[in-house]
Amino acid sequence: MSLKANLQANPISIAAIVIDLDGTLLHTAPELAESANRMLRDMGRAPASQELLMSYIGNGIHWLVKRALTGDMHAEPDAALFDQALPIFEKHYTELLLESRPFPNVVAGLDAMKAAGFRLGCITNKVERYTTPLLKGIDLAHYFEIVLAGDTLPEKKPHPMPLLHAAKFFGCPIEQLLLVGDSLSDAQAARAATCPIICVPYGYNHGEPVETLDIDAVIPDLMGVLPLIKRA
Ligand SMILES: O=C(O)COP(=O)(O)O
Numbered sequence: 001m002s003l004k005a006n007l008q009a010n011p012i013s014i015a016a017i018v019i020d021l022d023g024t025l026l027h028t029a030p031e032l033a034e035s036a037n038r039m040l041r042d043m044g045r046a047p048a049s050q051e052l053l054m055s056y057i058g059n060g061i062h063w064l065v066k067r068a069l070t071g072d073m074h075a076e077p078d079a080a081l082f083d084q085a086l087p088i089f090e091k092h093y094t095e096l097l098l099e100s101r102p103f104p105n106v107v108a109g110l111d112a113m114k115a116a117g118f119r120l121g122c123i124t125n126k127v128e129r130y131t132t133p134l135l136k137g138i139d140l141a142h143y144f145e146i147v148l149a150g151d152t153l154p155e156k157k158p159h160p161m162p163l164l165h166a167a168k169f170f171g172c173p174i175e176q177l178l179l180v181g182d183s184l185s186d187a188q189a190a191r192a193a194t195c196p197i198i199c200v201p202y203g204y205n206h207g208e209p210v211e212t213l214d215i216d217a218v219i220p221d222l223m224g225v226l227p228l229i230k231r232a
């Protein structure tokens with residue numbers, strides 16, 4: 001039996017649901033990739049494909065800029081080059097930020113989870129200065145009792161700290177906190193925290209299918225969450 005079928009037969013007891021932002025709630029890749037390409041252009045460097053730049057998303061904007069500069073997932077660019085590039089990226093991304101749109105069934109899924117009595121939070125690696133205006137601007141902020149951005153706490157995903165912090169905030173055992181995400185950082189954070197995790201397949205997992213991740217189920221979109229869980 002597939003993990004998903006297994007969960008359908010035995011729904012997990014959940015008190016609160018925390019949802020990832022980039023690649024799960026919002027399709028931010030076009031604006032992130034365009035900002036990276038405008039940065040490369042301003043610096044007299046060659047542009048990269050949207051597909052390649054998309055594969056660099058998931059560990060925050062610093063890593064996106066570093067990867068765009070080096071063309072490598074892990075390499076550190078020259079520090080002075082990075083210091084020059086970051087504000088250029090930030091200027092462009094600030095301009096494009098609010099052009100991002102929710103993925104299909106995000107609003108319907110959030111409404112359904114809320115109506116079913118689940119408490120909701122958002123946990124992202126995006127920094128607060130983009131996360132807060134984005135959630136407000138796209139009119140999603142009102143769904144979430146807590147928003148933990150990439151720089152809200154000393155550690156971000158794949159570290160378990162934001163998930164442990166959210167469970168404490170909701171006053172529930174970590175096993176009753178569900179993470180809905182799209183990428184390796186989400187899977188690693190959830191496993192490290194020991195909370196269940198479900199992923200959507202349409203997001204940004206560094207170009208790899210989410211089926212390769214150590215997760216509890218894959219759902220087509222946020223409407224797929226409720227059939228797999230029950231109220232704790
Ligand atoms: O900003 C990123 O790199 C990824 O952000 P996410 O954690 O919301 O997917």
Ligand SMILES: [Mg+2]
Nearest residue numbers: 020022023182
């Ligand atoms: Mg994501």
